[in-house]
Amino acid sequence: MKSSSDRGAYRACIVGCLCLLVTSALAQSNKTIIGPSNLHLHDGANALKSGDVEEGIRLTIIGLQQSASARDRQAGKSNLCAGYLMLGQLDTALAYCNEVLSENDQHWRAYSNRALIYVKLERFADAEEDLKKGEAISPNAKTLKAVRSMLLNETDPVSPTIVIDDRRSPPENSDED
């Protein structure tokens, strides 16, 4: 038979353990990261975005040599794919995109970049396939929409027509049958 002091100590121990669990979970969920995890990759991406492609590629390559996480590595390679694509070096760009997608087949940015490479290489069926995969992962991605539009311009070009109709009752299509 446990004494009342033993019971109290037991209860205090359980409460303490629960508190520890909650504190540890909170500590995990509130983990604060100050600044980018890989500065070179971060600056490289910004340089690419601003159009300084050579500098963007240089920084990204340095960043990739230092990158620890798979996510950073994939982002870096995807950005290199985009960078070489901007330089018109399609084969190099394609190789980087392929590398990303062989590591992670859910990387919609790599699908988007590779689809654009395929559009430029006139491999329209391959572009379509990558766009479908990318759109399935990220249906609202603007870049995917832009590439889709570029593909359509190649495979299904259209010319805008505007009809201005001031008639009170525009006649219906009266096909004689």
Place this chain on the structure above:
Amino acid sequence: MKTRFRGAAVLILLLAAPLGVSEDNTIVTHFTDDTGERMPLQTMVPVYPGRALADRIEGEVEVCFNVDREGRTSRIAVRRSSNRLFEKPAKLAIRGSTYAPLPQSEELSGIKTCRTFRFLLDPVAIEVPGEISVDVEP
């Protein structure tokens, strides 16, 4: 129904004036008739919305508005529209359009004027230069 429209076609002096190609390569056609209250003077062509073009969306908007004595448009409202993307360019086009001023002898009617804009996409046939067409005999 067809007979009614055929009859109307006899009564209406239909002017289908292809305005040609605008600066952004948009083909423009303007249909008008003499049954309207006011005659258009300056017709602004709406811009085909970039997003609609990219997503291959066609549509139609009917806009109704008042025209004052001087031929200026006001109280522009969309009466019906197939897609909201086309409403803003249609309203802007009406805002930039004018009608022939009303002669002093005529009284201004309170009837609204309406205009329908159809935004269409025509397939473009591209001919590859130097491509040889070969007929194969079965």
